[in-house]
Amino acid sequence: MNKIKEEIRDLSEKLLYHQSLYYIKSAPIISDIEYDALFDRLLYLEKEYPQYAKEDSPTKRIGVDLDNQFAEKEHKIPVLSLDKEYTIEGINKWVQKNIDFAERQIGFVLEEKLDGASIVLYYERGILKEALTRGDGKKGNLVTANVKTIKNVPLKLTEPVTLSVRGEIFIKKDDFTKYNKKFENKYSNPRNLASGSLRQLKSSLVAEVPLKMVAYEGYFEAETIEKNTELTEHIYNLIKLDKLGFEVSNKPVYISDNKETVKVLKSASNLIEVGRIEDIKTFIEKRVNSRDKLQYDIDGLVIKINDLDIRESLGYTSHHPRWAIAYKFESPMAETILLNIVIQIGRNGRVTPVAELEPVHIAGSIVSRATLHNLEYIELLELGIGDIIAISKRGEIIPAVEEVIEQNPKGFIKFNFPELCPFCSSIFIKEGAHHFCKNKNCPERIKRSIIYFASKDQMDIDSLGEKTINFLYENNYINNIADLYSIDYENLLNEEGFKEKKIQNIKSSIEKSKDKPFSIVLSALGFDGIGKNRASDLIKEGLNSIDKIIEIAEKGETELLINIGGVGDILADSIISQFTDKDILNQIEKLKAIGLNFEDLSKPMSKSSVFEGQIWVITGTFENFKPRSVAADEIKNRSGKVTTSVNSKTTHLLKGESAGSKLKKAEELNKIIIDEDEFMEMIKNDKEN
Numbered sequence: 001m002n003k004i005k006e007e008i009r010d011l012s013e014k015l016l017y018h019q020s021l022y023y024i025k026s027a028p029i030i031s032d033i034e035y036d037a038l039f040d041r042l043l044y045l046e047k048e049y050p051q052y053a054k055e056d057s058p059t060k061r062i063g064v065d066l067d068n069q070f071a072e073k074e075h076k077i078p079v080l081s082l083d084k085e086y087t088i089e090g091i092n093k094w095v096q097k098n099i100d101f102a103e104r105q106i107g108f109v110l111e112e113k114l115d116g117a118s119i120v121l122y123y124e125r126g127i128l129k130e131a132l133t134r135g136d137g138k139k140g141n142l143v144t145a146n147v148k149t150i151k152n153v154p155l156k157l158t159e160p161v162t163l164s165v166r167g168e169i170f171i172k173k174d175d176f177t178k179y180n181k182k183f184e185n186k187y188s189n190p191r192n193l194a195s196g197s198l199r200q201l202k203s204s205l206v207a208e209v210p211l212k213m214v215a216y217e218g219y220f221e222a223e224t225i226e227k228n229t230e231l232t233e234h235i236y237n238l239i240k241l242d243k244l245g246f247e248v249s250n251k252p253v254y255i256s257d258n259k260e261t262v263k264v265l266k267s268a269s270n271l272i273e274v275g276r277i278e279d280i281k282t283f284i285e286k287r288v289n290s291r292d293k294l295q296y297d298i299d300g301l302v303i304k305i306n307d308l309d310i311r312e313s314l315g316y317t318s319h320h321p322r323w324a325i326a327y328k329f330e331s332p333m334a335e336t337i338l339l340n341i342v343i344q345i346g347r348n349g350r351v352t353p354v355a356e357l358e359p360v361h362i363a364g365s366i367v368s369r370a371t372l373h374n375l376e377y378i379e380l381l382e383l384g385i386g387d388i389i390a391i392s393k394r395g396e397i398i399p400a401v402e403e404v405i406e407q408n409p410k411g412f413i414k415f416n417f418p419e420l421c422p423f424c425s426s427i428f429i430k431e432g433a434h435h436f437c438k439n440k441n442c443p444e445r446i447k448r449s450i451i452y453f454a455s456k457d458q459m460d461i462d463s464l465g466e467k468t469i470n471f472l473y474e475n476n477y478i479n480n481i482a483d484l485y486s487i488d489y490e491n492l493l494n495e496e497g498f499k500e501k502k503i504q505n506i507k508s509s510i511e512k513s514k515d516k517p518f519s520i521v522l523s524a525l526g527f528d529g530i531g532k533n534r535a536s537d538l539i540k541e542g543l544n545s546i547d548k549i550i551e552i553a554e555k556g557e558t559e560l561l562i563n564i565g566g567v568g569d570i571l572a573d574s575i576i577s578q579f580t581d582k583d584i585l586n587q588i589e590k591l592k593a594i595g596l597n598f599e600d601l602s603k604p605m606s607k608s609s610v611f612e613g614q615i616w617v618i619t620g621t622f623e624n625f626k627p628r629s630v631a632a633d634e635i636k637n638r639s640g641k642v643t644t645s646v647n648s649k650t651t652h653l654l655k656g657e658s659a660g661s662k663l664k665k666a667e668e669l670n671k672i673i674i675d676e677d678e679f680m681e682m683i684k685n686d687k688e689n
């Protein structure tokens with residue numbers, strides 16, 4: 001049998017076995033890290049070899065906890081897991097992405113993620129009818145009798161409301177210790193005891209376990225709630241759940257920049273904390289630091305979108321809602337062997353030692369290199385070649401070597417940090433914690449600057465990736481950035497891997513890059529201290545052409561640069577010296593001749609009020625407006641309003657490709673529907689007037 005197929009089968013069997021130990025028997029025998037490693041490897045193989053992936057693969061299930069001793073029943077609501085992030089930066093990115101999506105001020109709610117057993121309760125007219133385990137997300141086990149023994153689960157609510165509640169069943173640390181003592185410490189942790197208890201066949205035994213439940217989501221049936229309570233926000237749902245008799249998440253944080261709502265909530269409830277979007281980091285850090293003082297275990301935090309209409313438009317993937325994300329405390333780690341350390345030189349000359357690793361799976365990808373930051377870090381870790389080390393991957397960031405787990409059994413092999421640049425033999429200069437190659441003609445630095453220039457975030461020449469540029473540079477096809485535009489790519493036809501089609505792609509993406517605006521060109525050239533933001537700042541402050549910048553440099557007018565986007569004395573001097581450097585000026589001349597944009601010709605947009613009083617909804621995708629917010633800006637700049645959902649107040653719907661439910665609703669409500677061409681026409685007419 002095929003080796004890959006065999007490995008997939010083995011991994012699937014192992015994972016199913018461990019899943020059943022974890023979720024059903026509540027007695028895992030491997031650590032979460034070991035489990036994740038198996039899971040990640042299977043996930044990787046299934047991605048690479050989809051032909052062998054099976055429909056019933058353990059990766060396709062969300063921690064299935066179905067037990068055939070209990071009856072199964074379909075859930076009325078989607079009961080999925082959560083997507084995960086390991087860094088606050090990642091959480092902030094996610095938050096920003098959703099703010100951009102909503103195109104209006106929205107709120108978020110931060111809650112503790114309890115480490116217990118997931119449960120769904122169904123109430124009809126205020127009476128607890130059924131309790132289901134999470135199961136496979138679509139159906140769960142009926143454990144109603146057992147859940148009814150939990151003392152803080154309300155059997156009858158204070159109002160005859162029909163609703164579904166998601167919650168977590170858990171045991172307090174103290175209660176666990178006391179209970180476990182009676183059984184000679186049979187249970188390894190509170191979570192295993194909690195989920196194991198739910199599966200007891202005798203409810204009288206369950207009643208003896210000190211279980212508790214916390215509610216964190218409520219899905220109300222609107223007709224059964226008293227009038228005047230508009231449940232359109234999650235935070236009010238939580239407050240409502242509390243009033244109905246549930247114990248809800250401990251001090252959820254309502255996060256929003258909407259001052260009015262914040263004010264109302266601050267006075268309305270001592271149940272919650274409130275804060276602003278920029279405080280997310282502080283709130284997360286506070287919760288992480290006070291974690292050990294809690295009377296129960298949490299394994300992370302959850303950030304959810306507060307506005308239920310936005311949640312609805314975001315929807316779900318097959319395993320998680322798009323409107324919530326977990327911040328996990330433990331970042332994924334893996335063990336591997338350090339094979340070697342190599343020296344990398346950045347385009348600005350900074351030296352980074354990089355660990356070459358025995359390839360290992362971590363968080364869904366294979367890792368064979370990890371950063372070691374600098375020489376001091378290597379010394380701090382007392383790292384030697386051949387050592388067994390732990391590496392971590394936090395979010396999207398490059399994996400890092402965390403610690404030495406076991407020294408090389410053959411003895412310590414010290415890494416000799418070179419004194420000279422391996423690429424140009426210049427002596428390394430130490431500045432702060434880092435070493436630098438200060439030779440601006442260092443071939444490695446030049447190569448790195450070409451790679452940077454073409455990269456996705458800069459000129460975005462997508463057919464010229466790192467590999468291709470490496471090849472072109474090492475084989476002397478190119479020696480600098482300007483060469484990218486002047487060489488005859490047809491000559492590559494004789495080279496292996498360069499077919500006609502690839503060459504055409506390169507040529508067309510090179511051509512396309514000539515349209516990039518001056519701000520991108522300026523940052524792509526990789527001047528010290530001029531990234532994307534500072535490039536825009538310089539342009540905004542009137543330095544909107546390369547000639548103006550060069551002129552300032554020639555006259556040595558540092559004072560004109562200082563204070564633009566935080567430029568200080570040292571940086572101003574550095575910018576001046578870069579723009580008077582002959583080689584650099586030479587390169588700029590060449591690129592100018594090629595036709596790159598060295599001037600920003602855009603005029604500030606004129607304000608008009610043609611859309612005044614109109615409320616637009618934008619749906620679908622557009623040819624000329626990417627992302628969609630560009631179209632929203634066109635409307636807002638003309639005094640129109642943009643909202644996300646179609647309702648009686650909506651006046652216009654801007655319809656793109658594959659518009660769905662919003663279009664339907666707008667048609668039903670007889671709203672004015674505008675397609676992309678008509679919209680372009682409207683804008684054009686407005687500009688002409």
Ligand SMILES: [Zn+2]
Nearest residue numbers: 421424437442
């Ligand atoms: Zn060098």
